[in-house]
Amino acid sequence: MRLLLIRHGQTPSNLGHFLDTSLPGPGLTDLGLRQAAALPGALAGEDIAALYASTLTRTQLTAAPLAAERAIEVRIRDGIRELSAGDLEMRADEEAIRQYLTTVFAWPAGDLARRLPGGEDGAEALARFDAVVAEAAEAEKHRTVALVSHGAAIRVWAAARARNVTVDFAARHGLDNTGVVVVEGSPDSGWTALSWAGTVVPAVTASGVADGGLAGRTLPGPETGPAPAPDQPTT
Known part of the structure; x- marks a missing residue:
């Protein structure tokens, strides 16, 4: 099947670079509403069979124009909400953002037990996202499904599950508001990313490693260069 992993439109918290992950979360800015309104045109070439959004307000507002244009319902699922910031919630300082990024990108590198204080660990976060993907795959088989989710959740899931997305690639390639990651495959056979925001x-x-980096091991941080810019992961 084909999955379109779509980040929500711009929110006020994005402008302030806040780690804003709690329910119900903010709505969209005026620009975010325009971004959402542009999605149907941007995805005109996609034959979307089902549309999912997280339990946060911003994803549902982003999905609404696409749902209206295609005359399909939005299936709300908590499993594709943003990765919890725990005790770092609503912080916007560089230290908090680096701690958040280093923790969540440790998960696809294999450290699933790592967690932020007050937050979830990698096994929990990936399992809930996997459950929604599995539901969509079972319901729609070989068709195209759109999931409107969140920047960090999409990047970390793709790094963990797509065979050609390394941790380094996902950490260094942000996803702008309403950016789309396209993957194909299935929960059984695995996933291959076709495009990342174009x-x-x-x-x-042949060795199973994606060209351009070691598969699944490189983390953002002082040892590997700067972490992604603060506007990249903020929910």
Whole structure:
């Protein structure tokens, strides 16, 4: 099947770079509403069979114009909400953002037990996202499904589940508001990313490693260069 992983439109918290992950969360800015309104046109070439959104307000507002244009319901699922910031909720300082990023990108690198204080661990976060993907795959089989979710959740899930998305690639390639990551495959056979916000994702080599980096091991941080800019992960 084909999955369109769509980040929500711009929110006031995005403008302030806040780690804003709690329910119900903010609505969209005027720009965010325009971004949502542009989605149906941007996805005109996609034959979308089902549309999902998280339990946060911003994803549902983003999905609404697409649902109206396609005359399909929005299926609300908590499993694709943003990765919890825990005790860092609503902080916008560089230290908090780096701690958040380093923790969540440790998960696809194999450290699933790591967690932020007051937050979830990697096993919990990936399991809930996987459950929604599995539901969509069972219901729609080989068709196209759109999931309106959140920046960090999409990037971390793709790094953990798409065979050609390395941790380094996902950490260093942000996802702008209403940016789309396209993957194909199934929960049983695995996933391959076709595009990342319009950028072609490197192919998998014969050794199973994606061209352009070591698969699944590189983390953002002082040892590997700067973490992504603060506007990249903020929910």
